[in-house]
Amino acid sequence: xxxxxxxxxxxxxxxxxxxxxxxxxxxxxxxxxxxxxxxxxxxxxxxxxxxxxxxxxxxxxxxxxxxxxxxxxxxxxxxxxxxxxxxxxxxxxxxxxxxxxxxxxxxxxxxxxxxxxxxx
Amino acid sequence: xxxxxxxxxxxxxxxxxxxxxxxxxxxxxxxxxxxxxxxxxxxxxxxxxxxxxxxxxxxxxxxxxxxxxxxxxxxxxxxxxxxxxxxxxxxxxxxxxxxxxxxxxxxx
Numbered sequence: 455x456x457x458x459x460x461x462x463x464x465x466x467x468x469x470x471x472x473x474x475x476x477x478x479x480x481x482x483x484x485x486x487x488x489x490x491x492x493x494x495x496x497x498x499x500x501x502x503x504x505x506x507x508x509x510x511x512x513x514x515x516x517x518x519x520x521x522x523x524x525x526x527x528x529x530x531x532x533x534x535x536x537x538x539x540x541x542x543x544x545x546x547x548x549x550x551x552x553x554x555x556x557x558x559x560x561x562x563x564x565x566x567x568x569x570x571x572x573x574x
Numbered sequence: 575x576x577x578x579x580x581x582x583x584x585x586x587x588x589x590x591x592x593x594x595x596x597x598x599x600x601x602x603x604x605x606x607x608x609x610x611x612x613x614x615x616x617x618x619x620x621x622x623x624x625x626x627x628x629x630x631x632x633x634x635x636x637x638x639x640x641x642x643x644x645x646x647x648x649x650x651x652x653x654x655x656x657x658x659x660x661x662x663x664x665x666x667x668x669x670x671x672x673x674x675x676x677x678x679x680x681x682x
Contacts, residue, residue, distance in 0.1 A: 489671070491617075498676040499609070499617060499660050504669075512669045548616055557623030558605030559662065559671060564616040 456480030456563055458549050463568030466539055474534040474568055476549030481563075483525050487552035488532045489561060490523065492545035492570075500545070503534065504552065517543075539572045546570075578606075578661055578674035585680040586651045594646045594677045596661030604664040606644040608637065611658045611676075620659075621646060648679075656681045 462474040476488070490502040503513045503523040511523050522535040532549055547568050550561035578598040586592035596606055607622035619628050621637045634649045644663075648655055661674040 491673075498658075499611075499662075499673040501662070501671040501673055504671065514670065553622075557626060558607060559664065560607045560619055560622035560626075560628075561609070561617070561662070562619050562628055564618070566616055 458551065458563055458565035460547065460549055460565040460568040463547060463570045465571045465573065467574055468540060468572055470539050470572075471535070471537045472539065472570060474536065474547055474549075474570070476532040476534075476565055478530045478532070478551075481551065482527075483530050483532050484527050487554045487559075488523075488525065489550050489552050490532075490534050491548045491550060491561070492543075493548070493567075494542075494545040497545075502547070505532065506554075536570070539570075541572050544570060544572045578663060578672055580659075580661060580674035580677045582675065583678045583680070585682055586648070587682050588653065589650055591647065591649045592651055592679065594648075594659050594679065596644045596646075596663075596674045597642055598663065598672075598674075599642050600663050600665050600672070601639060601642050601644050603666075604668075606637070606639065606661045606663045608635075608646045609660045609662065610655075611660065612656075617660065651681050653681050655679060 459477045489504040505511050505523045520538045525532045549565050551563040553560040609617040610620045611617040625637045636647045658676045660676045
């Protein structure tokens, strides 16, 4: 079965760090684009970061310089290292597979999400 | 522009047709994708590319794009279609993605 399972969320103080994990099964994370999307409580979807199959990475301006996306091929897992966290980073964080191609992006597989709360 | 604009809320009578729109300059260059999200659930892909439905998505869902506007059309709206709908596309740089603000669909 093709699925994604996120973990690593929790309550963290402002300025702290967390590493989110997204374990994939049924496909190889290195063969597809993988992305992180977040959703603050009661708000809409907010794109965070993407890692291409070739390894290139891109970030939303709001997290650039603080967050780092990476992957471990042996563990078939994608990570989001989040440093210098702010209250506005509080959200449900989802990872998703992106079937990027000539027909554009398509996040076809989503995890169940992991909650990050940044509060003193 | 890196923004995608959606109407915050739309309503439709049961069995009728509704169109949800998404506007943004980047849509002239990049295909949109559309996501349905119900309360407490992860988003679900319902449409992408020119008008491609993933396996398992009802053919009541269809899409179109003209100029800077993309549309998601639901024909014969059902109660289970009540949800938030989000469009997504690339921004003008081509490397960043962006979501519209979302449209809350109410089926009356």
